[in-house]
Amino acid sequence: MAESAQVPTLVYLVTGGCGFLGEHIVRMLLEREPRLRELRVFDLHLSSWLEELKTGPVQVTAIQGDVTQAHEVAAAVAGSHVVIHTAGLVDVFGKASPKTIHKVNVQGTQNVIEACIRTGTQFLVYTSSMEVVGPNIKGHPFYRGNEDTPYEAVHRHPYPCSKALAEQLVLEANGRKVNGGLPLVTCALRPTGIYGEGHQVMRDFYNQGLRFGGRLFRAVPASVEHGRVYVGNVAWMHVLVARELEQRAALMGGQVYFCYDKSPYKSYEDFNMEFLGPCGLRLIGTHPLLPYWLLLLLATLNALLQWLLRPLVLYTPLLNPYTLAVANTTFTVSTNKAQRHFGYKPLFSWEESKARTIHWVQALEGSAW
Numbered sequence: 330m331a332e333s334a335q336v337p338t339l340v341y342l343v344t345g346g347c348g349f350l351g352e353h354i355v356r357m358l359l360e361r362e363p364r365l366r367e368l369r370v371f372d373l374h375l376s377s378w379l380e381e382l383k384t385g386p387v388q389v390t391a392i393q394g395d396v397t398q399a400h401e402v403a404a405a406v407a408g409s410h411v412v413i414h415t416a417g418l419v420d421v422f423g424k425a426s427p428k429t430i431h432k433v434n435v436q437g438t439q440n441v442i443e444a445c446i447r448t449g450t451q452f453l454v455y456t457s458s459m460e461v462v463g464p465n466i467k468g469h470p471f472y473r474g475n476e477d478t479p480y481e482a483v484h485r486h487p488y489p490c491s492k493a494l495a496e497q498l499v500l501e502a503n504g505r506k507v508n509g510g511l512p513l514v515t516c517a518l519r520p521t522g523i524y525g526e527g528h529q530v531m532r533d534f535y536n537q538g539l540r541f542g543g544r545l546f547r548a549v550p551a552s553v554e555h556g557r558v559y560v561g562n563v564a565w566m567h568v569l570v571a572r573e574l575e576q577r578a579a580l581m582g583g584q585v586y587f588c589y590d591k592s593p594y595k596s597y598e599d600f601n602m603e604f605l606g607p608c609g610l611r612l613i614g615t616h617p618l619l620p621y622w623l624l625l626l627l628a629t630l631n632a633l634l635q636w637l638l639r640p641l642v643l644y645t646p647l648l649n650p651y652t653l654a655v656a657n658t659t660f661t662v663s664t665n666k667a668q669r670h671f672g673y674k675p676l677f678s679w680e681e682s683k684a685r686t687i688h689w690v691q692a693l694e695g696s697a698w
């Protein structure tokens with residue numbers, strides 16, 4: 330990869346570049362990668378905000394395409410120096426079938442790898458997930474663990490299964506020869522639960538709170554820690570990894586990195602209240618209002634209803650046995666591997682991450698502000 334501060338030469342491709350995280354990566358690259366000549370944004374659904382980016386100095390190329398279609402992926406990858414593969418089907422609510430989740434997340438990733446090899450693209454950054462590790466089906470806590478913490482990673486749900494398989498494909502591809510004979514250099518980033526501007530689940534919780542007269546009802550004990558990381562910092566980690574992968578190929582190739590920042594360790598709901606509280610919502614109860622066994626019964630009923638109604642309507646409530654288990658199991662990370670390997674420091678402090686997220690919630694349609 331040729332380096333020059335004056336003449337931008339690099340071509341980057343971001344798959345899933347119109348999604349929640351993808352948009353932040355795209356904007357961050359344009360702001361903080363001075364060597365960029367062309368930025369290709371590949372997504373199933375192209376967003377209108379891409380148009381405004383086309384007026385800047387970097388050539389922004391919007392590519393409507395499907396990662397499950399190998400020829401579309403190969404055409405987009407050809408001629409790029411770095412691929413950031415963020416596209417994925419993020420579904421833990423039963424909106425898509427397990428087969429579709431597998432096809433997009435696993436076959437789609439395989440297509441990206443093969444496209445890099447066939448077209449001679451040498452650097453691949455994959456957005457994995459904390460979910461490839463856990464929480465596992467046994468509900469074992471992962472308390473402030475790092476990339477080397479032993480943990481029994483056993484999954485049954487299609488989403489974590491697909492992310493784990495895809496991550497494995499990416500890591501195993503490290504070192505394979507790409508067209509031209511150079512080695513492919515890959516690595517995987519594992520965000521914990523991402524939050525920030527554009528976060529759909531946060532929007533859902535906010536709207537739910539508004540419907541209940543400004544109240545949310547505690548469902549998870551405050552003592553359960555759930556790892557969260559600000560979207561801007563996750564994007565920054567992608568930009569840094571992409572930048573450093575060539576110089577530090579021997580160290581970083583085939584590695585996994587948790588995404589982390591200074592966001593506090595809290596339960597899923599208490600963490601959300603850091604933003605929803607200042608927007609006028611209250612979390613009712615210091616303990617869960619319903620006992621766990623009753624929540625599990627409701628979650629199971631929801632799963633049953635989803636199955637029964639499937640021929641007529643898609644019923645996809647937030648509460649199901651999987652989301653209940655994830656929200657009720659401690660899973661937090663404490664690591665400095667990204668700092669040691671490629672000098673990562675969070676770009677946004679907790680105070681700034683919080684302020685930006687609150688500002689976004691306040692601007693939502695139907696907001697109480």
Ligand SMILES: NC(=O)C1=CN([C@@H]2O[C@H](COP(=O)(O)OP(=O)(O)OC[C@H]3O[C@@H](n4cnc5c(N)ncnc54)[C@H](O)[C@@H]3O)[C@@H](O)[C@H]2O)C=CC1
Binds near residue numbers: 419
């Ligand atoms: N949201 C979260 O808390 C976390 C997300 N992740 C991972 O981060 C990545 C991005 O997730 P989000 O931004 O939250 O999701 P998102 O749903 O907002 O973005 C995913 C993007 O991929 C695109 N996409 C989906 N199927 C596609 C296909 N067949 N071909 C081309 N593009 C396709 C979508 O149109 C969307 O723009 C995913 O790989 C996800 O697994 C990892 C950890 C946590």
Ligand SMILES: CC(C)CCC[C@@H](C)[C@H]1CC[C@H]2[C@@H]3[C@H](O)CC4=CC(=O)CC[C@]4(C)[C@H]3CC[C@]12C
Binds near residue numbers: 419421460549651
């Ligand atoms: C009412 C319930 C008891 C609470 C429901 C909350 C859930 C909807 C969310 C709790 C934990 C979330 C997941 C977690 O942050 C890890 C994730 C990583 C990803 O890669 C994708 C998203 C997610 C699975 C995230 C999804 C929503 C929760 C299950």
